[in-house]
Amino acid sequence: MRLAKYLAHAGVASRRAAEGLVREGRVTVGGEPVMDPAVDVDEASGVAVDGEPVSPEPAVVYAVNKPAGVVSTVRDTHGRPTVTSLVPSGRRLYPVGRLDADTTGLIFLTNDGELANLLMHPRYEVPKTYRARVEPAPVGEGALRRLREGVELDDGQAAPARVRQVRPGLLEITIAEGRKRQVRRMCEAVGHRVVELRRVAFGRLRLGDLGEGKHRRLTAAEVERLRAAARL
Numbered sequence: 001m002r003l004a005k006y007l008a009h010a011g012v013a014s015r016r017a018a019e020g021l022v023r024e025g026r027v028t029v030g031g032e033p034v035m036d037p038a039v040d041v042d043e044a045s046g047v048a049v050d051g052e053p054v055s056p057e058p059a060v061v062y063a064v065n066k067p068a069g070v071v072s073t074v075r076d077t078h079g080r081p082t083v084t085s086l087v088p089s090g091r092r093l094y095p096v097g098r099l100d101a102d103t104t105g106l107i108f109l110t111n112d113g114e115l116a117n118l119l120m121h122p123r124y125e126v127p128k129t130y131r132a133r134v135e136p137a138p139v140g141e142g143a144l145r146r147l148r149e150g151v152e153l154d155d156g157q158a159a160p161a162r163v164r165q166v167r168p169g170l171l172e173i174t175i176a177e178g179r180k181r182q183v184r185r186m187c188e189a190v191g192h193r194v195v196e197l198r199r200v201a202f203g204r205l206r207l208g209d210l211g212e213g214k215h216r217r218l219t220a221a222e223v224e225r226l227r228a229a230a231r232l
């Protein structure tokens with residue numbers, strides 16, 4: 001495995017930051033400084049950063065029920081609380097994709113950058129399900145049909161969505177894309193404003209009864225199911 005990737009897997013830093021550490025001369029392999037982040041290493045290579053041995057961390061994935069007002073980035077320039085601060089883990093965790101600050105519900109945090117990329121890559125089309133409370137209510141058949149057929153957005157047509165009206169003004173929408181504010185913009189495009197948005201499922205994993213602001217670690221079987229959702 002490439003050195004920078006190995007460091008990222010080990011939770012030392014993101015792939016890009018790991019490349020920086022290597023170029024700064026802080027990384028040794030078998031006691032020798034190495035300046036090339038592409039050099040091939042494995043667990044037996046004796047990789048160290050600033051003299052500290054690095055061993056690969058097991059991959060962990062947490063499901064978090066993000067409250068409104070919490071941002072889904074690692075840091076926020078406006079000082080708002082971040083989703084990573086909801087999980088007191090000694091590991092360096094990254095959010096898998098983004099939810100708007102005012103969207104609640106299921107988001108994953110992981111130290112496995114490869115898995116995060118897989119789940120977010122448009123090529124793998126992992127379905128994500130949202131509950132959207134919209135106004136005005138109810139949503140008419142014509143609007144539902146347009147959502148199901150794929151509405152025109154200002155950055156191109158949205159793919160057909162799975163949509164059902166759970167009760168008047170409450171839609172359950174499943175999309176495989178992940179464009180910025182996509183569900184809100186889709187609803188607006190058919191004349192309805194989203195007043196509340198919650199993600200209730202990602203792939204086949206459902207939010208279930210996980211309380212707002214709470215987290216739980218996924219089991220190995222659940223992580224495998226997520227990988228399967230990305231059609232690995």
Ligand code: URA
Pocket residue numbers: 098099100101103180181182183184185197
């Ligand atoms: N669609 C949105 O509009 N917002 C989100 O946070 C997620 C999907």
